[in-house]
Amino acid sequence: MIPELGLLALILALCFALVQATIPLVGAWRDDWCWMALARPAAWGQLAFLVFSFACLAHTFLTDDFSVAYVAQNSNSRLPWYYKLSAIWAAHEGSLLLWVLIQACWTFAVSIGARQLPAAMLARVLAVMGMISSGFLLFLIDTSNPFIRLLPNVPIDGRDLNPLLQDIGLIVHPPILYMGYVGFSVAFAFAIAALIEGKLDAAWARWSRPWTTVAWAFLGVGIALGSWWAYAELGWGSWWFWDPVENASFMPWLVGAALIHSLAATEKRGVFKSWTVLLAIAAFSLSLLGTFLVRSGVLTSVHAFATDPARGVFVLVFLLVVVGGSLTLFALRAPVVKSQAGFGILSRETLLLVNNLLLSVAAAMILLGTLYPLILDALTGAKLSVGPPYFNAMFVPLMALVMVAVAIGMFTRWKDTPVRWLARMLFPILVVSLLIALTIATLQDRSSWVVAGSCLLAAWVVLAGLRDIFDKTRHKGLLKGLPTLGRSYWGMQLAHLGFAVCALAAVLATVGSLERELRMAPGTAIDLGGYYFLFEGTTRLQGPNYVTDRGSVRVFRDSREVAVMYPEKRIYQVQQATMTEAGIQAGVTRDLFVALGEPLADGAWAVRIQIKPFVRWIWLGALLMALGGMLAATDRRYRTGKRQLDSDTHMTGVQP
Structure with a gap:
């Protein structure tokens, strides 16, 4: 019943x-x-x-x-x-x-x-x-x-x-991810409602901003939880694979970030109305596209639902109706969304436009790499895989340019900015950032210009934020001036700090990772990265719905025991599926990662051992960005509906 x-x-x-x-x-x-x-x-x-x-x-x-x-x-x-x-x-x-x-x-x-x-x-x-x-x-x-x-x-x-889903990460990951996916329907609804009414003004943008920001924050946390789950559960020891379903959630997040900045410009100056409407439509449309990719059966992924492709047809038709209907309405209302305000080349509007272009191009690049193999297969039957080399080569330079634009955008003014004043503001930041990058480059055991460049960009963003805070509070004093800046401003600063932390940690975890795969019998050991890993063998244990071979690995450094790790190889009895549960010893600056492979003769096992520097900082950066978004969304003016001109996100610059 x-x-x-x-x-x-x-x-x-x-x-x-x-x-x-x-x-x-x-x-x-x-x-x-x-x-x-x-x-x-x-x-x-x-x-x-x-x-x-x-x-x-x-x-x-x-x-x-x-x-x-x-x-x-x-x-x-x-x-x-x-x-x-x-x-x-x-x-x-x-x-x-x-x-x-x-x-x-x-x-x-x-x-x-x-x-x-x-x-x-x-x-x-x-x-x-x-x-x-x-x-x-x-x-x-x-x-x-x-x-x-x-x-x-x-x-x-x-x-x-499914044994893959029997993990704490999969208890919380889908609901939070869906909160972000579905949340973009609010921004979409506001955009369509404004088009129907024929009135896109500052009030409309101000009403939309907190809902869009909260959805973006939820989606960011959902993506971070999915990354953490894949790292801990799949036994591969990496945090991002450019998997098509991972891409499906990342694309609306990028477009949502562009939408947040575009809404700020529309509210403040009445510019980028077309951009804002199109980004709102694109963010929700990409969420629907992700739903289609996951549920249509066209993708092979550990994240995808293996369902009847006929169900994907319904989602595809719904996606076409949403996109087609929205763009048709946008075309009919084109005169309404035309912006009248002008601005100079070196202005906050220009930096926001650059930001929107870079984030949109990044999303389009990921969309191309995700869909191209599917389209090629449908048209010609040819099988093609687009992997990390393509995505890394295209995405990393775009994000580097975004980091450059972020710092400059903090100091530019609306309409126009004096070149000499802007150079005077940015020059000390550039010098200190270069000194930090050069110092780190000389201290490395293995000189890496990728790491040095990443440190330069991260320092560039963080120092620009600190300089902006100092300049905004120096007339009132630091302690008296800080509370007057507003939650949206602090949310912006926190989100930009999270972006810098996440980007730097991603480079450090990728470039500095150490890995060995080898045969280990009970009593054998290996020295890796200054750590001594001693394999003590495995023990057969019974779980609630599985049988597991649990290994024991003792880790020493400088003759001092620093961890005892327990990687597992589980057999889920009902589905007879074998799963790897990695042993992870988390640290502030590094993770020790041990995973069991296949059992070998005489009690030996194939074992993967990794040292991942700063990998936790990737998820810390993602959480800082999400917290920044949540903080900005709670700004008082979104509850009162009043316009605030002097305490917004990075849209307010220092007056020369």
């Missing part, structure tokens, strides 16, 4: 979504307040029924109701309860239910948190979000029903959760 109630709740949620998508929109067109007022209760009703439906599916997992096909395919009676909960979104049907639930949560948040909007604008925004919910609910009910029964042939036990 519970599964049938869950399906009924989905159908009722669809009814509320259809009401939300139509009646308020017509009411805004007719200026009928009563019809517009239906948008909020319709959004609340949709959320209530989706929460109930999700709770029904959770109940079937926790009670081991294997009469439900989705539960039988993704759970097992011996599975720990917390993995039973995460199994809800471990495959296509449940993850899609999570998607529409999060969409309803965002809609509810907008209906509550955007009360300062005019009634017609709020009605249009909620109507557009209702259209999106309607499309995904139709997809869920028609092709991906998670409540289908296996009657009368009910299995005694389930097939178990």
Whole structure:
């Protein structure tokens, strides 16, 4: 009975979504307040029924109701309860239910948190979000029903959760990632609502900014958690592989970063209206494209859902409708989005435009590398793999240019900036950055200009931020001046610091990594990077739903024991799948990483040993960027709706 109630709740949620998508929109067109007022209760009703439906599916997992096909395919009676909960979104049907639930949560948040909007604008925004919910609910009910029964042939036990997903990272990674994916629908809805109204002004940009920033922050945390999961769970010892599904989440994050900066310029100066609208459309469209790539079966990836390609057709059609309809509306409203304000070559507007171009080109480059093999295969049948060499060669120089532009952008002024004054501000920063880079280059055991260049760029960004803080507070004094800068300003500084930390750590972890793969019998040892790894053998242990060979590796440095590591090779008994659980000893400046390969004769094992310098700083940088975004989104003026001219993100410069 519970599964049938869950399906009924989905159908009722669809009814509320259809009401939300139509009646308020017509009411805004007719200026009928009563019809517009239906948008909020319709959004609340949709959320209530989706929460109930999700709770029904959770109940079937926790009670081991294997009469439900989705539960039988993704759970097992011996599975720990917390993995039973995460199994809800471990495959296509449940993850899609999570998607529409999060969409309803965002809609509810907008209906509550955007009360300062005019009634017609709020009605249009909620109507557009209702259209999106309607499309995904139709997809869920028609092709991906998670409540289908296996009657009368009910299995005694389930097939178990995919062993790859039995990890703490996969409990929190998908919900947070979806919060970012789906959150861009808010920016999209604001853009479409403004186009429908024919009014793109500073108020529209100011309303959109906090929602866009929060979505971008959630997506960044989700990507970082996915990177951490791959590093810890897959046994490869790396943090990024340019996997197509990794790329699918990274592209909207890059476009979202450009959108945040473009919204700031539109709010402040009324420029880049076309850019802003197109970036809002692109961010959400890339989120939908990621959904298509993951669920269509066109990709082979440890991150992808192996589903019927026919389901991908629905998402593809929905994507085409969203993109095609949005661009058509944009074309019809082209005169409205034309910017009138002018600016000089050396101005904050120019730096923002450069920033938008670089981030957009980076996203387009990743899109090309991801889709080109698929298009080539579909047209010619030829198999081609685009790997890290392409992405690294194209992406790294673009990010280096972004770091150069970030520091300059902190000091440029609106409309125009005196060249001599800007040079006077930047010259000391450049000199100190060069000294830091040269010092690091001379101290390295192996001279690496890649590391030195990365240190130069990171110091360039960090020192520019510190100089900007000093200049903004020197007249009032540091302690008195700091609280006056505003949360959006501090959010900007924190995000730029996170960007510098993440970029530098990525280079250090890649260039400075040490790795050995060798045969190790009990009692054998290896010296790597100043550490002495002693393999003591393995022990057979029984887990809740697996059998494991757990190794023991003692690590010494200068005759002092620094760690005991326990890498595992697990065999999950239901699916007879073998998984590697790496032994990781985390440190502030380095990680020690040991993974068991295949068992060999006489108790020996193939073992991979790695030393990864500063790898944790990559995720620290990502978290700093996300925290910066969250802090900026809580700025007081987004709650009051008032325009603030002197305490925004990096859009405010020092007056010469």
